[in-house]
Amino acid sequence: xxxxxxxxxxxxxxxxxxxxxxxxxxxxxxxxxxxxxxxxxxxxxxxxxxxxxxxxxxxxxxxxxxxxxxxxxxxxxxxxxxxxxxxxxxxxxxxxxxxxxxxxxxxxxxxxxxxxx
Amino acid sequence: xxxxxxxxxxxxxxxxxxxxxxxxxxxxxxxxxxxxxxxxxxxxxxxxxxxxxxxxxxxxxxxxxxxxxxxxxxxxxxxxxxxxxxxxxxxxxxxxxxxxxxxxxxxxx
Numbered sequence: 155x156x157x158x159x160x161x162x163x164x165x166x167x168x169x170x171x172x173x174x175x176x177x178x179x180x181x182x183x184x185x186x187x188x189x190x191x192x193x194x195x196x197x198x199x200x201x202x203x204x205x206x207x208x209x210x211x212x213x214x215x216x217x218x219x220x221x222x223x224x225x226x227x228x229x230x231x232x233x234x235x236x237x238x239x240x241x242x243x244x245x246x247x248x249x250x251x252x253x254x255x256x257x258x259x260x261x262x263x264x265x266x267x268x269x270x271x
Numbered sequence: 272x273x274x275x276x277x278x279x280x281x282x283x284x285x286x287x288x289x290x291x292x293x294x295x296x297x298x299x300x301x302x303x304x305x306x307x308x309x310x311x312x313x314x315x316x317x318x319x320x321x322x323x324x325x326x327x328x329x330x331x332x333x334x335x336x337x338x339x340x341x342x343x344x345x346x347x348x349x350x351x352x353x354x355x356x357x358x359x360x361x362x363x364x365x366x367x368x369x370x371x372x373x374x375x376x377x378x379x380x
Contacts, residue, residue: 187368196372197314197358245313259304260368262313 156180158263159247166269168234175231175266178246187260188221188231189245197245203229236270243267273297275371277359282377291344291374293359301362305344306331308356308373316359317344320360345364346376 159178167173179186188200199213203223214220218236223229233240247260275295283289290358302321306314320326320335320342332345344357359371 189370199368222337229287244282259316259319261309261316262306264313 158246158248158261160253160263160266162266163264164267164269166271167240168271170235172232172234173236173244173268175233175244175247175268176224177229177231177246179229179246180261181229182226183250184226185249186223186229187249188229189247189248190215190242192242193244196263197268200231200244225242233268236268238270239270241270251256273361273363273369275359275369277357277371278372279372280352280375281376282379285351285380286320286347287349288345288347289349289376290360291346291357291376293371294345295340295342295359295363295369295371296359297363297369299363302336302340304341304360304362304370305331305342305359305370306360307356310355311367314358325370349378351378 158180165173184205184211186203191197201214201221202210220232221231222243235248243265245265246263249260272315279294302319304319306318307317310316317331318326318333320333323335323337325334328335330347335342354377356373356375358373360371363369
């Protein structure tokens with residue numbers, strides 16, 4: 155596709171349920187990022203995938219959060235036993251490469267708005 | 272630690288010029304990005320600086336001083352559609368991107 159896509163666009167769930175968010179990066183982009191943005195706040199880094207290297211999970215807020223990526227394609231972010239504090243917009247971004255000047259430019263998907271009741 | 276500071280909010284008048292500052296302290300540096308984010312939308316790329324100096328792109332310019340850990344985004348001939356949040360982000364070489372809290376710009380008629 156032409157850009158980064160994410161699904162679903164909106165997700166409403168009950169506290170304690172698990173949710174899975176999907177990101178399709180731009181074809182050929184080796185780097186993929188997940189961010190969380192709470193209402194009115196800045197972007198919070200969650201996890202980063204680069205090619206076949208081990209992902210950088212340093213931003214994941216708890217062990218309820220996990221993410222996977224199949225090769226250099228689709229990624230899923232899973233939140234187990236959701237809490238109300240998990241309510242936020244989850245943004246995915248991809249870039250052509252990492253550590254190579256302007257190819258680091260991240261292109262963002264439209265985000266998934268998660269509401270935990 | 273990693274720290275990026277930006278003013279929280281700014282207000283300017285249509286047609287005017289506004290400068291949004293960003294100061295950073297990160298363990299690594301491989302470039303600084305500015306993104307624009309309209310309310311309810313994903314961020315979009317505006318500019319990238321890795322060398323000291325000014326990069327001009329139409330009505331938008333971005334400046335970097337690596338020695339001072341300082342950047343600014345300059346918006347000229349402001350339009351109502353420029354009302355948005357502007358995010359400063361550092362490519363923290365070898366680690367991850369660190370985003371500032373964003374500056375919410377309101378352009379008034």
